[in-house]
Amino acid sequence: xxLDEFKLTLNDAVPPDDLMPLLEAxxxxxxxxxxxxxxxxxxxxxxxxAWVHAYLHRKEGDLGNASYWYSQAGRKxxxxxxxxxxxxxxKSIIEQLK
Numbered sequence: 001x002x003l004d005e006f007k008l009t010l011n012d013a014v015p016p017d018d019l020m021p022l023l024e025a026x027x028x029x030x031x032x033x034x035x036x037x038x039x040x041x042x043x044x045x046x047x048x049x050a051w052v053h054a055y056l057h058r059k060e061g062d063l064g065n066a067s068y069w070y071s072q073a074g075r076k077x078x079x080x081x082x083x084x085x086x087x088x089x090x091k092s093i094i095e096q097l098k
Contacts, residue, residue: 003091020097025052026090034060047073048093055085 006023009016015027025040034056041052054069059082070077078085 001094001097003087003094006090006094020093022048022052022093023090025056026086026093029056029059029086048089048096051075051089055082055089058082058085 006027009019009027010030015024019027021040022044025037025044028034028037028040038053038056041049041056043049044052050069050073054066054073054075054077057063057066057069058077063077067077078088080088
């Protein structure tokens with residue numbers, strides 16, 4: 001799957017069946033379903049899980065919590081927009097799957 005193919009799934013009513021959990025979290029976030037996105041990210045103990053978790057808290061405006069999760073991900077809080085970060089995270093995860 002490419003980033004463009006992933007973005008096309010955002011037009012669907014449900015995420016694809018074979019979508020890996022962190023991409024599903026980003027899919028849910030794009031559908032304005034923060035709670036589902038957060039639940040999925042929170043259940044992933046990897047650095048990428050912490051990164052998605054950090055992004056979600058940053059997007060909601062909880063910068064203290066976001067800062068903690070960025071540190072767990074080994075990353076600094078970015079200065080780009082949440083939309084730009086969403087795309088960067090999605091692209092990074094997709095590339096890691098190849």
